[in-house]
Amino acid sequence: MKQKLISDLKDGFILSCQALPNEPLYGSRNMAAMAVAAEEGGAAAIRANTPEDIREMKRKCSLPIIGLFKKHYEDSAIYITPTMDEVTEIVEAGANFVAVDCTRLPRPGNQSLDDLISQIRTTFPQIPIVADVSIYEEGVNAISLGVDLVSTTMSGYTPHSPQQDAPDIELVRKLARLGKVPVLAEGRLWNIEQCLNSFDVGAYAVVVGTAITRPQEIVKRYVQNIRRVAVTKY
Template identity: 40%
Template sequence: MSDLLPSSTARLPHGALAAALHHGLIVSCQAPVDSPLHDARVIAAMAQAAVRQGAVGVRIDTPEHVRQVRWRLPEIPIIGLWKQSLPGFDVYITPQFHHAQAIAAAGADIIAIDATLRPRPNGETVRSLTTHIHEQLGKLVMADVDSLAAAVAAVEAGVDLVGTTLYGYTAQTQDQTPPGFDLLRVLVQTLSIPVICEGGISTPAQAQQAFALGATAIVVGTAITGIEPLTQAYVRACPR
C-alpha cells in the first residue's frame, strides 16, 4: 500500500488516504505513562517494525510520539490521538480542539476523537470538534464509539471513519467484552462510511472474522505491542 503515498502524507488526497488503509492492519503503538516503553523513540521503533512487516498504518498517542513516528515513517498514515483525563468528564481521547491541533501539528493524518454520547467540556460537541478539525486543520476524523447510536450521531456530525474502539470501555457497555463483533456487524450494515474494528482483536482468526463482517481495516494493539500485559499473563502461568 505504501506505493500509493507521496513523500508527505499531508498532501495525500483524503480518498487516497482511506484507500491506503483499506483491508489492512493498523498497529496501535502505545504504552502506559509509567512504562519504560513510554518513550518516543521506542514507540517509533515499534511503529517502524510493524510497518516493515506489512502494517498499512499506525495509531499513536501524544504529540511527542506522533512527531517521532512521523520523522521515522514519513510516508505511512498515522491515526493520532491525545489521551487526556479531564476532571468531571469521562471522554478522554482527544477531548478538545487544542488537543487535536497539537496532534495535527505533530504530523498525524487522521485525528481520532472520543465520539461517544457522553458530556464534553466547554459545551463542545462531536459536530463542532469535527468541523474545526476539517476546516482549520484539514485532517480526517476517526470517531471512536461504543454503540450504534453514537456512531450514527458521529456520521451525522460529519466524521470520516468510525471505530469500535470504546466498545466495552464505557458505562453503557462495561458488561461487554471486545472485540465488538456484534457492534461491527450493525455498523457495517447501517453506516455509509468506513468502519474500523478496534479493540480486543488478539488472534489472526479474529482479524479474519472482522474482515468477513465487513470491516474496512483493523487496529491491533496489545496483542502485538503489549509487552507488559503479555509478560504478566505468561508469568502467572509459571509454577514459580
C-alpha cells in the same frame, strides 16, 4: 489526498503504538521503533498517542498515522483528543488522521460533539476524522455529523457499552451494514482469527495494540493461562 489516505487502509492491518508513563516501553523512541517494525511487517498505518510520539514516528517511518492525544479534564470522562487544543497539537505534529472520542459522555466545558467536529472540518478540512465509539447509536450519530471513519475503540470502555473480554464483533457488523463510512475494528483483538472474523462481518481494516505493543500484558495472559491449566492438571 483525503480519499487516498482512506482507501489505502482498505483490508489493512493498523498497529496501535501506545504506552502509558508507568509502562516499561513508555517513550517516543520506543514507540517509533514499534512503528518502524510495523512498517517492515507490512502494516497499513499506525495509531499513535501524543504529539511527541507522532513527531518521532514521522521521522522514522513513512506510514500514515492516526493521531490522538489522551488528556484528562476534571469536568469530563472523555480523554481521547477531547478538545480542539489536542486536535491542533497532533495535526501540527504530523498526524494524517485525527481520532476523536465520539461517545455520548459529557465533553469538557460541556462542548457538543457537533461543535467539535465542525471546528475540525473548518480548521483542518483535509484531515480525515476517525470517530471512536462504544455503541451503535454513537456510530450513527458520528456518521450523521460527517466523520470519515468509525472505529469500535471505546466498546467496553464506557459504562453503557458491553463489558466483555472478547472484541465487539457485533458492533463492527452493525456499523458496517450501514454502508456509510469505513469501519475500523478495534478493541481486545488478540489473535488473527478475531481479526479475520472482523473482516468477515465488514471491517474496512483492523487495529491491534496491546496484543503486540504492550509486552507486560502479553506475558500476563500467558502466565494466567499457564497457571489456570497447572491448577487444573495438578
